[in-house]
Amino acid sequence: GAISLLPGRHHFNSLLQQRVTGSLVLSKATFDAKVSHCRHHLERFRRVRDADGPPAAALELGTGWYPIVPVGLALAGAPEVTSIDVTALLEAERVRRTLDMYAAALASGRLAGQLPGLDPTRAKRTIATARERVGATAEELLATVGVRALLGDARASGLPAGSIELFVSNNTLEHIAPDALAEILAEFGRLSAPGAVMDHFVDISDHYAHFDRSITEFNYLRYPPAVWRFFNNSLQYQNRLRASDYRRLMERAGFTVIAEEPARGAPEQLARIRLARAFRGYGRADLLVLRSWFTAVA
Structure with missing residues (x-):
């Protein structure tokens, strides 16, 4: 859209989403x-590694607007948590909102059952310390709870080789160009400690259908690449990769995919789409996947 062409486009996009869409x-x-x-990330790590505790070091790809997952990993006892994003979306106000939500969940008692390994007393003390830091930046607030926020290209993270035990992402991989994603996964291979685990949640659906109810989540499969480029933009880029593509990219980077949890859409909706040539070589079961978890080991 036009906003993606503006200087400071992420700031304008933030204002638009807050004041118009409320998203x-x-x-x-x-x-x-x-x-x-x-919780899924932590449970997968424990199950795959047959571990009783959290990873010694975790890396999240795609910090986003609200750092809920990295804060959760830290509160659950992971001693080193890093979150990296190529775009500066963090703001102190949103980090504080995240901490407020965690404080409320702790006070209600429900968080103890949601995060394996959580020590409620320690978590309350950690959050209280962070919330008392008046005037702190987003990065400083996160550092107080044990999260290091990195702004930069995950293809060249600068982190030490063999230093990460758990890699996670949520609604992120679908927004990365295929070539760049291949390089990021290769970097994850370099960073992997022995037996490292990856756990990714990917939304494979047409994101425009999330707010345009006149189309289905399969809609973007009808467009040839040359046409899709007109709809795609840097703020809401969608790579249109299918589940088999993600699996192949992970395996090419040296990981073994050991579990997938696909959620498929309605076959009759897919049947109404005249597929672009680029998607006619995929199997029907592959095309029906709209969301999936991918768990892999190094």
């Missing part, structure tokens, strides 16, 4: 969904 307001439902993702 940047952190609701309890969104918070709970992200905490659920964090």
Whole structure:
């Protein structure tokens, strides 16, 4: 869209989403969904590694607007948590909102059952310390709870080789160009400690269908690449990769995909789409996947 062409486009996009669509307001439902993702990451790590505790070092790809997952990993006891994003979306106000939501969840008692390994007393003390830091930046607030926020290209993270035990992402991989994603996964291979685990949640659907109810989540499969480029933009870039593509990219980077949890759409909706040539070589079951978890080991 036109906003993607503006200088300071991410700031304008933030204002638009807050004041017009309201999509940047952190609701309890969104918070709970992200905490659920964090729980999935922790449980997968424990199951795959046959571990009783959290990873020694975790890396999140795609910090986003609200750092719910990395804060959750830190509160659950991971001693080193890093979150990297190529775009500066963090703001102190949104980090404080995240901490407020965690404080409320702790006070209600429900968080203890949502995050394996959580020590409620320690978590309350950590959050209280961070919330007392008046005037702190987003990065300083996160550092107080044990999260290091990095702004930069994940293809060249600058982190030490063999230093990460758990890699995670949520609704992120679908927004990365295929060539760049291949390089990021190669970097993850370099960073992997022995037996490192990756756990990614990918939304494979047409994101325009999330707010345009006149189309289905399969809609973008009808457009040839040359046409899709007119709809795609830098603020809401969608790579249109299918589940098999993600699996192949992970395996090419040296990882073994050990689990997938696909959620498929309605076959009758897919049947109404005249597929662009680029998608005619995929199997029907592959095309039906709209969202999926991918768990892999180094």
